[in-house]
Amino acid sequence: MGFWLFMFLFNLILPLMLIGFGRLFCHHAPSEINSVFGYRTRRSMLNQDTWQFAHKHIGKTWKRLGLVLLLSSAIAMIFLFSRKIDLVGRFGSLITGIQVVFLIASVFPTESALKQTFDEKGERKEPQR
Template sequence: MGFWVYMLVMNLLIPFTMIGFGRYFEKGGPKEINGVFGYRTPMSMKNKDTWEFAHKHCGRIWYICGWISLAATVVCLLLLLGKDEDVVGTASSILVGAQLAVIIASVLPTERALRKEFDKNGNRR
């Protein structure tokens, strides 16, 4: 049971991080363009307008996907309650892989939205 609780906590770190940063990014994210923290791609860092747009768009995706991921993680791990540690460990690894895939995949719709809203120099269309 102790291992199951540990894996539940570990598997909830990514969804809670997505929810928290998603909300922060939705509300504007980092105020200044920087190379350390935030949604940093060449297109998002063109100017202040692209920076803010990218954070709001990606934040919305992360916030929604974080809640979906949270619910899916809890349901999956509840189904594994009382199972062998190997089963719980393997399933947890798959869950974390899926959560990371969602984070990485969030770049695609955000970049698509940036390219739709702005030209290659960062000017609004």
């Protein structure tokens, strides 16, 4: 029971962080472009406009993704209640690995949106007619 509870809580950390940082970046992105905190890619750091756009986009993505991962991880772990420790450990580790894959994959839609909205110099593209 103790190890299951540990793995259950451990598997909620990343989804809760995604929700928290998603909310933060949607409403209060770092005001200045920096190399320490925030969504930092070459394209997002071109200028203030790309910086704000990227944070708002990744924030929305992370809020949704965090909620989906939170619910699916909790439900998956509930099915492991009262199971053997090795099964809980392996399955819990698999859940964490899947969460990390989704976290990494969440960068691609934001980079795609930046590429569609801005040119290589960070200037907004003219709307297609």
